[in-house]
Ligand SMILES: Nc1ncnc2c1ncn2[C@@H]1O[C@H](COP(=O)(O)OP(=O)(O)OP(=O)(O)O)[C@@H](O)[C@H]1O
């Protein structure tokens with residue numbers, strides 16, 4: 001039997017390409033024969049469904065799964081497009097992480113690989129006194145960190161790596177998103193620098209590249 005794998009996909013910032021990376025990595029696992037599903041641990045800015053899950057399925061080239069319809073893949077969906085703690089406050093509710101962890105465990109029972117997409121970056125608050133990185137540490141998930149070649153990425157990436165190291169969280173990989181195209185000298189230097197940094201500080205982590213993806217070419221029917 002193949003070993004079960006669950007990863008938490010975080011990024012150096014919101015809008016860095018976590019959803020694209022999650023869908024792309026899921027399709028890679030699928031093509032290697034792993035039964036694979038993705039989950040959005042907290043979705044804000046939607047009502048009753050997760051647009052990130054829809055995007056994952058589109059990139060994976062599949063239709064919505066039964067687990068999507070029963071919201072196992074998006075256990076917390078809040079309408080206000082903000083950090084989870086604020087989106088929850090706006091609804092006069094609090095986020096119970098145990099319900100997210102239960103949903104993930106249900107997916108783990110049925111799938112070989114579960115890719116959990118975060119919301120924003122590592123230090124995003126889930127509630128007043130509990131951060132996304134606290135949840136990752138508590139659940140012992142290895143992290144896939146999405147970055148890019150835009151100006152500022154080296155700084156944001158090293159800050160994220162420092163935070164992971166500080167809490168003994170395993171870094172599985174850095175995923176370098178090649179979209180959007182930026183200054184090619186900055187892009188090349190960012191990739192080179194981060195690869196060298198990993199070799200020294202995280203020798204067991206890999207450096208993977210996400211190409212530009214045209215989702216209109218991914219037919220789901
Ligand atoms: N590899 C890629 N190929 C094509 N477009 C991309 C790629 N990566 C990112 N994009 C574009 O950038 C936007 C932001 O990417 P994405 O939605 O994956 O970010 P995110 O980190 O998941 O954001 P959020 O924090 O809101 O979940 C996408 O809507 C898409 O237009």
Ligand SMILES: [Mg+2]
Pocket residue numbers: 018019020052117
């Ligand atoms: Mg996303």
